[in-house]
């Protein structure tokens with residue numbers, strides 16, 4: 001009994017969160033920055049924050065994450081961190097030679113009121129930014145939002161720092177992939193290439209956070225969206241923003257600033273959302289969907305149909321990031337499963353509305369909470385048990401206590417590998433999710449079956 005103090009009785013809590021279903025803003029900002037080629041993230045705050053952010057990313061991706069810190073001391077905590085940041089920018093360009101430094105704030109520097117726009121301008125004015133190099137930035141106060149908000153803010157920072165408009169339209173589509181795995185970004189690129197569409201995807205952590213072992217350490221791996229690609233985004237014919245919480249801010253900013261029209265849609269997880277994504281690409285680029293993609297779709301439909309009896313009516317609890325949960329919920333409903341408890345740690349009323357809309361026709365009511373915590377999720381499960389739990393590593397305690405099949409999905413996953421290499425977006429990603437859910441549920445069925453119904457064949 002790891003969570004032995006979780007009670008069945010639910011009391012209203014206003015000022016207390018227990019085991020939040022989120023991490024802090026700068027982690028998302030750091031992850032987004034790593035998706036820019038040659039970029040070194042920089043944490044404007046204390047060393048402790050930066051260590052936590054780096055270690056969380058390293059534990060999830062199993063890759064070293066390098067980042068600078070302004071190393072606030074008592075003095076900078078009182079008088080502001082301008083001189084620390086300018087010194088850090090100078091040192092980092094001199095010693096590590098990144099193409100780009102992406103600065104994000106922390107609770108501390110935000111509370112002091114450090115103005116990144118002014119400090120970064122001063123760094124340029126003082127000649128601390130070598131010719132051809134760049135400093136971009138985003139405010140990421142972690143006492144609001146979550147790592148998803150930080151990711152979203154840094155995506156806007158990337159647009160603010162690089163996007164340009166030359167007036168000459170380019171036959172390319174911008175894609176904001178959302179807060180997804182490097183494998184998902186790779187899969188999105190594979191699908192667009194298969195359709196013969198030119199894209200600029202940003203950020204793009206594929207090849208950075210899931211690179212190969214070459215025997216040599218590269219502080220700045222080959223992957224990531226290049227500065228030239230980022231500059232060209234103001235000339236693209238449109239933007240597809242995947243995941244409203246993570247991507248809409250940057251897409252709308254690009255639209256307002258450079259009149260690049262944007263479509264905001266769900267992450268392409270599962271059949272219906274992937275269909276919409278492929279359709280949007282088809283329409284925006286004016287191309288046909290190749291047979292190879294139609295075949296992938298058919299394979300997913302085939303497995304969904306063949307295994308329908310094992311999915312039908314199964315109750316699911318899920319927690320994690322809002323964009324992931326919205327897409328997952330739609331997928332589960334399309335499989336005739338019943339999502340009954342859904343919690344995200346990220347605030348946002350639109351999340352609740354969207355989940356209620358997606359589940360309105362199901363046979364059981366849904367418990368849904370934005371800015372919620374894992375304690376509440378566990379209480380809900382104690383009141384209405386489920387057949388499957390989906391979420392990040394922290395769900396393993398509930399899964400073990402309640403003996404629920406558990407599928408790890410989302411961020412962070414610190415006790416398994418695979419998530420960086422195998423996508424869950426697209427039709428192939430849908431197949432992987434179906435496989436993982438079936439494996440988890442059928443393993444339990446096999447484990448618990450009495451001998452007379454312990455079947456060899458499905």
Ligand code: SF4
Pocket residue numbers: 024025026048049052105106107108142143
């Ligand atoms: S919540 Fe604030 S103080 Fe804590 S690690 Fe994140 S940025 Fe630092």
